[in-house]
Amino acid sequence: MSETPAKSAAITGAEIFVRCLQEEGVEVVFGYPGGAVLHIYDALYRQDKIAHILVRHEQGAIHAAEGYAKSSDRCGVALVTSGPGATNAVTGIADAYMDSVPLVVFSGQVPTHLIGNDAFQEVDTVGITRPCVKHNFLVKDVKDLATTIKKAFYVATSGRPGPVLVDIPKDVTAQTAVFEYPKQIKMRSYNPTTRGHSGQIRKALELILSAKKPMLYTGGGVILGRASEALTEFTRKLGYPITNTLMGLGGYPASDRQFVGMLGMHGTYEANMGMHHADVLIAIGVRFDDRVTGNIEKFCPYAKIVHIDVDPASISKNVKVDIPIVGQVEPILREMVREMDNMPDQPDQDTLAGWWRQIEEWRAKDCLKYDRSSPIIKPQYVVQKLWELTGGDAFVTSDVGQHQMWAAQFYGFDKPNRWINSGGLGTMGVGLPFAMGAQFAHPDATVTCVTGEASIQMCIQELSTCLQYHLPIKILNLNNRYLGMVRQWQEFFYQGRYAMSYMDALPDFVKLAESYGHVGMRIEEPGDVEGAIREALALKDRLVFMDFITDQTENVYPMIPAGAGQNEMILL
Amino acid sequence: MRHIISLLLENESGALSRVSGLFSARGYNIESLTVAPTDDPSLSRMTIVTSGSEQIIEQITKQLNKLIDVVRLIDLTPHRHIEREMMLVKVKVTDNTGREEAKRLTDIFRGNIVDVSQETYVIELTGHGSKLDSFLEALQGFPVMEVVRSGVMGIARGEVALHL
């Protein structure tokens, strides 16, 4: 594609594919080649605007594209071949679906005339992915390719974002058509709401301003909707306490006094007690997940609820709300801030002060305390040191398990898009590829991955990708030799019968890192934690794998056991 | 409560499985589902009969609306509306009395006999589902060989209409 073809000349589907991505401003594609996408790879080879990153497993490609999207405001793009390439991608696609990550995934397909014949490397990709995509397409005619790709990016990134898959049969990439990329796309069946209903906004404000024990409960929608600035202004103006979901961390600065920490199963005492006793709940870009609500029957028994969400199906799905506002968080919060001063009633400052006194009493419990004098490395301490030494400004990815909760609890995120984890699907293995994606989106930033010795093994092959592309990620492996989260449940709820939760036969992670061409460190003493992290951060151009041998018996507190209410936490 | 929901959806391959997949994935009841292209060949019209609490019906309509292929949707239940279902029944009629009785019942229910063979009738009947049920009950004396029902179609009375 060195020369630009004349406007009317027909070009191949593969070339059209490349041109479309260029039109969309795509800079990075994560992928893995195979028979069905060879024409596409050839077209990618013959251009130099789009970088293609070769991962080591298609699951890694999707997670990397997610990490790229979650850490920035761009759409992630991945490319896989038909059959096993597509099935390997499914976990990543489902992960993106649960966490509403804007993603366009392209999969190769067998030639159209072979579809349905059990052809070599054929699977019904559109059928397999249908329940875990926002939408998907099978392109049967090269003439439809450009419009379909335009639609895919539009659907993935608008409204409630999500993954869109485009399945492209091999013959479609060889056939030719005149390339024309639509400037805009209108779909009669898809018109997401942007601005909230003004009447609802006023009604909500009236309720919000009349609150005696208000609580702001905000989530992933604030990050996805780039609304953290608007949220901060709104929250400061109100002077109300605010809690974030796991997906909403960084949406409001954690270092601010009004922030009472994460809520939910492993949320803080003050956040959960505040929720339980609130009389007005202001829910913003959240989906009332069961990890947050605990027992639905006991959820916020005294509260009237306002809910802002772009997806009408999120509203009153799990919990009936009193005042719904459908639309994008950002413009709605901006309108609320503007309207607030014109409202007849303003919050009663004495009542609010009383509510704050109560919250401070709860906060004084210091529910995240742990034994700081322990001779064994405490995982919380490692995260706390990481926070200190990175000035709270690093990109932090995590895998799934106890380490994920400690990262969420102890790394205070002051900015959005810094915290990148898997909340909805809870996919072990995401940490390293998420970090790769984040590093590609922010080549000069400090990108760290807080993981566990079990999770990291689920996509460990990507260490090879990291070497190829010189990604200086800092991996902090909180190695407790256990499927710690599983072990904790077995300790609490199965009388300590630790079925299959011990991680036996672990590799020597230092040697493993070294064999992939990286730097490995093993840290066994609490006194060495800080020095090791410092040393690792100083190795600016190397990936460093820090294997912290941590306390095997440590549990995540507080904890709301399944079936309990938010005021029924287990504390240390 | 029973609800009857009509939708217009893109007449594209896969649209039907998105709808049926939604019902199975989310565990919603589905009593019947009918679908066919409309006068506008780019659109299909689907009628779904389902049941559930108000909260579930609300979710069903929201989730259906969320599907990219769904263009318009109406829950006909709160509106005055007409419901129709078609049935074809094959009955064995071995003697004259049988034939006469079958003809008589068909007339009472305003059906038509649309196929006659030596020993069988095919009776066509259209109406509300309960009318079809009653007809089958009335036919109890006959050996019924086959029953085909179309599932329910619906349309609102008066000005209310589902169109682009």
Ligand SMILES: Cc1cc2nc3c(=O)[nH]c(=O)nc-3n(C[C@H](O)[C@H](O)[C@H](O)COP(=O)(O)OP(=O)(O)OC[C@H]3O[C@@H](n4cnc5c(N)ncnc54)[C@H](O)[C@@H]3O)c2cc1C
């Ligand atoms: C081991 C483990 C433990 C967990 N423990 C906890 C826990 O203790 N606490 C906790 O909170 N979570 C926990 N989770 C995560 C939990 O499973 C959910 O993923 C999370 O609570 C959902 O966050 P959310 O409500 O912010 O919704 P998200 O999944 O982030 O969804 C975003 C919501 O905002 C809406 N939205 C998106 N964009 C916009 C926009 N622009 N404008 C308006 N609305 C928008 C969407 O429609 C959606 O309703 C845990 C997960 C794991 C794996």
Ligand SMILES: Cc1ncc(C[n+]2csc(CCOP(=O)(O)OP(=O)(O)O)c2C)c(N)n1
């Ligand atoms: C792919 C996948 N399989 C299984 C699980 C269930 N699971 C959740 S946490 C966990 C243990 C994780 O162990 P580790 O990575 O060592 O983290 P730790 O809890 O010890 O910090 C398991 C098995 C999961 N979330 N994802």
Ligand SMILES: [Mg+2]
């Ligand atoms: Mg572990």
